[in-house]
Amino acid sequence: MDSRLLDILVDSFPKILIPGLTVTLPLTAIAFSIAMVIAVAAALAQFARVPVITQICRLYIWIFRGTPLLVQLFVVFFGMPKIGITIAPFPAAVIVFSLNEGAYCAETVRAALESVPSGQLEAGLCAGLSYLQTMRRIILPQAMRTAFPPLSNSLIAMVKDTSLAANITVVEMLRATEQINARVYEPLALYIEVGLIYLLFSTVLTWLQRVGEKRLGAYENRGV
Amino acid sequence: MLLRVENVHKSFGALEVLRGVELSVDKGDVVAILGPSGSGKTTLLRCVNFLERADEGILTFDGERFDLARMSKRDAARLRKKTAFVFQSYNLFLNKTALENVTEGLITGRRIPKGSAVDAARRALDKVGMLDRADHYPSQLSGGQQQRTAIARAIAAQPEIVYFDEPTSALDPELTGEVLSVMRQLAEEGMTMLVVTHELGFARTVSSQVVFMEGGVVVEAGPSRQIFEAPRQARTRAFLQTDQA
């Protein structure tokens, strides 16, 4: 490797990593947290078959799962100003990623709720708990245990998908890399470098998923 | 009289499962419900504890009358706090230890302070011989241990009646005995119990009353001695004979 290329890589590393830490990760964390709230609420409403709200949830999930994420970003960032709603790049990305991820995760959580044996709800009611108490104390914790691996998957996918926000001028890792590349033109090395940083982030999250599964899994382990 | 149901009707689609069932339970009674598979025994218990909504029927509980077809959620919840249900498949809360399974209904459901709830739960677990397994999760317990824990969960809040739906039929024969002996002990202590069972030996020796159901109606009911020794209906006689053979 010639020394110019090495210099570029070393020099660019913090310039890519810092937007990763200050933009990519916060965008992921904020949007995923909001998505979880949406997902659990939408899944519970559908599980309990709350009239009207169930239909609204279905419509929402249908739209956000059925259209490309990039199109959603463009509609909100480039389209909305046409009707007088201008949103800065980062908040626009937060809104779109939250809604998009919320739609997918709502289905994950709903499936997990439905996988809890119906006897658990009946046992809760017969033990003197209300429907809501049974949901909160018995059904939801079991469903979240089931949903944990697929939700972790979604989170890891989302870290990478935030690179799409580059298209609406959010200076996250990919856009930061593009900016450096525009100056030095070393696309192969620089894009591999940013790819490796994404890989690093995903690896840490995968490891956290394992730790989390171990903790949550306590009640499933046979033996002792 | 603690509990009385009259004229209970329930259909699933075109299938008429209960066709005017009538039954009563006095305080301290152990009533066994016998009958062939598909006769509607489980459905009856589920209607009585509102897990299934009857199409028609009157429930009298502790002097209060309710229309089973129009039971409000509030009344259902209130009555459920005075009763308990032991399921064929145990249905222990899978995310809770044996102790937590028992305390959950006390602390969350009945707002009993944690300290006294834990004391009551430990007494109940002790009674069913599960105190040494209090910290185990259901997946770490045998079927018999799970069912005994479920019985502890049922009795901890001192219900006025406990409903049992074939509490031993998911168990191996060796494990059946440990559950039946716990139930026998409860009966001796005067617990009011309504028990759907295929264990004729248990019904004969423990229950004070027997109700024989077939085709969604009560064919015959009476003191268990009379039903076993001198059944009046031919159907009852036939059932007791074939089942004992």
Ligand SMILES: Nc1ncnc2c1ncn2[C@@H]1O[C@H](COP(=O)(O)OP(=O)(O)OP(=O)(O)O)[C@@H](O)[C@H]1O
């Ligand atoms: N949720 C349901 N939907 C449709 N049919 C049902 C439902 N529950 C019960 N049934 C039917 O009702 C009839 C009576 O069922 P039930 O479980 O009450 O009988 P059982 O007397 O408890 O029988 P077993 O001794 O086998 O437990 C059966 O034909 C059963 O298939």
Ligand SMILES: [Mg+2]
């Ligand atoms: Mg049954």
